[in-house]
Amino acid sequence: MTPVLFLAQRLSAAVLALAVAGHLVTILYAIRGGLTAGDILARTHGNLAFFAFYSVFVVAVAFHAPIGLRNVIREWTPWRGGSLDAALAVFAVMLLVLGFRAVFAVYAA
Amino acid sequence: MMRASHKQPGFLAALLHRLSGIALAIFLPIHFLALASVLNGAAALDSFLAVTQTPAVKASEGALVVALATHMTLGLRILAIEFFDIRERTVAVLTACAAAVFAVGVAFLLSAG
Amino acid sequence: MPIRVGNRARGDFAHAAPCERGCPPYDAALRAMSAETLTVEVWRGAATGAFQTFTVPRRLNQTILDVVTEIQRDQDPTLAYRFACRVGMCGSCAMVVNGRPRWTCRTRVSEAAGTDGALRLEPLRNFTVVKDLAVEMTTFFDKWRDAQGFFEPARTPAADFAVVPPATPARKAADEAIECIGCGVCYSACDVVAWDRDYLGPAALNRAWTLVNDVRDTAREKRLAAVAGDSGCQCCHTHMSCTSFCPKGIAPTYSIAGLKRALFWQALKGGGK
Numbered sequence: 157m158t159p160v161l162f163l164a165q166r167l168s169a170a171v172l173a174l175a176v177a178g179h180l181v182t183i184l185y186a187i188r189g190g191l192t193a194g195d196i197l198a199r200t201h202g203n204l205a206f207f208a209f210y211s212v213f214v215v216a217v218a219f220h221a222p223i224g225l226r227n228v229i230r231e232w233t234p235w236r237g238g239s240l241d242a243a244l245a246v247f248a249v250m251l252l253v254l255g256f257r258a259v260f261a262v263y264a265a
Numbered sequence: 266m267m268r269a270s271h272k273q274p275g276f277l278a279a280l281l282h283r284l285s286g287i288a289l290a291i292f293l294p295i296h297f298l299a300l301a302s303v304l305n306g307a308a309a310l311d312s313f314l315a316v317t318q319t320p321a322v323k324a325s326e327g328a329l330v331v332a333l334a335t336h337m338t339l340g341l342r343i344l345a346i347e348f349f350d351i352r353e354r355t356v357a358v359l360t361a362c363a364a365a366v367f368a369v370g371v372a373f374l375l376s377a378g
Numbered sequence: 379m380p381i382r383v384g385n386r387a388r389g390d391f392a393h394a395a396p397c398e399r400g401c402p403p404y405d406a407a408l409r410a411m412s413a414e415t416l417t418v419e420v421w422r423g424a425a426t427g428a429f430q431t432f433t434v435p436r437r438l439n440q441t442i443l444d445v446v447t448e449i450q451r452d453q454d455p456t457l458a459y460r461f462a463c464r465v466g467m468c469g470s471c472a473m474v475v476n477g478r479p480r481w482t483c484r485t486r487v488s489e490a491a492g493t494d495g496a497l498r499l500e501p502l503r504n505f506t507v508v509k510d511l512a513v514e515m516t517t518f519f520d521k522w523r524d525a526q527g528f529f530e531p532a533r534t535p536a537a538d539f540a541v542v543p544p545a546t547p548a549r550k551a552a553d554e555a556i557e558c559i560g561c562g563v564c565y566s567a568c569d570v571v572a573w574d575r576d577y578l579g580p581a582a583l584n585r586a587w588t589l590v591n592d593v594r595d596t597a598r599e600k601r602l603a604a605v606a607g608d609s610g611c612q613c614c615h616t617h618m619s620c621t622s623f624c625p626k627g628i629a630p631t632y633s634i635a636g637l638k639r640a641l642f643w644q645a646l647k648g649g650g651k
C-alpha cells in the first residue's frame with residue numbers, strides 16, 4: 157500500500173466511522189416492528205439530508221473497500237500488479253455507480 | 266502446532282477485521298442493487314424484502330450487522346494506534362470492542378423481533 | 379530475567395556427584411529431574427527435511443541452548459545451529475521453540491517444555507534455512523539497508539558536537555526503539571513478512587524510525603521515501619507479534635505507526651509519492 161492509498165484508506169475510514177455509526181443507529185431504529193419499502197421511502201423520499209449523507213457514504217465506501225481488498229488479495233493470493241489495480245478500479249467505479257443509483261432511487265422514487 | 270504469532274490477540278483482531286471487511290465488500294453491491302429495485306416501484310422492493318423475512322436471511326442480516334460493528338470497532342482501534350499513538354493493553358481493548366459488538370448484536374435481535 | 383551463573387551447590391552441573399554439602403531439597407529435585415528426560419524434535423535439513431527426535435536428560439536451570447549444545451556435542455555432531463555470547467546480548471541463538479521465536483540462551487526448559495518435556499526446535503520462520511537450525515540472514519539485513527536504516531552524516535563536519543537533550547520527544551522516541559540488536563525474532567514472528575516477501579519487516583522499519591527521529595541525521599526525505607513503497611510501512615496490520623516477542627522489549631508496531639503518521643501528513647500536504 158503506497159502512502160497515497162494509505163491516505164485515502166485512513167481518511168475514508170474516518171468518514172465511515174461517523175457514517176457507519178449513524179447508519180447502525182438508523183438501522184436499529186428503523187427495523188423495529190418490521191421493515192417495508194414504504195417505511196424506507198417515507199424517510200428517504202425527497203429528503204436532502206439523507207441524500208447528502210448517503211452520497212458521502214457511497215464515495216467513502218468506493219475508496220475504502222477496494223483499497224482494503226487490494227491488501228487482502230496481494231497478501232493472500234498471488235495476484236498483484238497493474239491488472240489487480242485495474243480490476244479494483246473497476247470495482248470502485250461499480251460501487252460508485254450502483255451506490256449513487258441506490259441513493260437516487262430512494263430519494264426520487 | 267499453531268505458530269505463536271497466530272495465538273496473539275492482535276492477530277485475532279486483524280483476522281476478524283479482514284474477514285468482516287471481505288464480507289461487507291461482497292454484500293455491498295447486493296445491498297445497492299436491492300435498494301435500487303425501488304426504481305421499478307415500491308412493490309419491487311417490498312417483494313424483495315418479503316423474500317428476506319426467512320429465518321436464514323434474518324440470521325445473515327444479523328451477521329452482517331455484527332460484521333459492520335466488528336469492522337468499525339476494530340478499525341477505530343487501528344486509527345487510535347496509528348494516529349494517536351495509543352499504547353494499548355491489547356486484550357483489554359479487544360474485550361471492549363467485543364462488548365460493543367455484542368451490544369449491537371443484541372440490539373439488532375431485540376429490534377428485529 | 380537475571381542470569382544465574384552455574385552453581386554446583388544448586389545442582390547446575392548435573393553430571394557431577396549430588397551436592398557435596400548434602401542439601402536435601404536440591405538433591406531430591408536433582409534426582410527427580412535426572413530421572414526425567416526431554417523429548418526434543420529438531421528440524422534437520424534445509425527447505426525440505428524432517429524432524430529428528432533426540433532424548434536429553436532434564437537438568438535444573440537448563441536452557442534450550444544447553445539442550446541443543448548437548449545434542450550437538452554428545453549425540454549428533456552434524457547438527458548445525460548458532461550461538462555466540464550465550465548470555466542474552468548478541469541475539470545469534472534465536473530459533474523457533476515450540477512454535478515461538480525466541481532466544482534459546484534466555485529460554486529455560488522449565489518455561490518452554492511444560493510438564494510433558496516435549497520440545498520442538500525449528501529454524502526461524504521467514505528466513506531461508508541454510509542447514510538445520512541455522513538461517514540465512516542476508517535478506518533481513520538487505521531490507522535494513524533498503525529501509526535506509528543507517529545514519530547519514532552531514533557532508534561537512536559540524537562546527538561543534540550536536541546537542542541532543544534526552545528528554546526531547548524525538549530523542550525519547552528514538553531511545554525507545556534504539557536497543558535493537560538485529561536478532562530477527564520480530565521478522566520471524568511477522569505474518570505480513572510471511573505473506574509479502576517484499577515487506578521490509580519490523581526490525582528494518584523500527585531502525586528507520588529511530589533515524590527519522592535522530593536530529594543529526596541528514597537523510598530524512600530519502601528514508602521516508604525508502605519506507606513508503608508498496609511493501610513499506612503501510613503494510614503493517616498491527617498484529618503486534620513483533621512487539622509481543624521482542625526479547626529487548628522494543629515495540630516495532632509503534633515505531634511503524636510513527637512512520638505511517640509521518641508519511642500520512644507528508645502525502646496530505648502533497649509532498650512525496
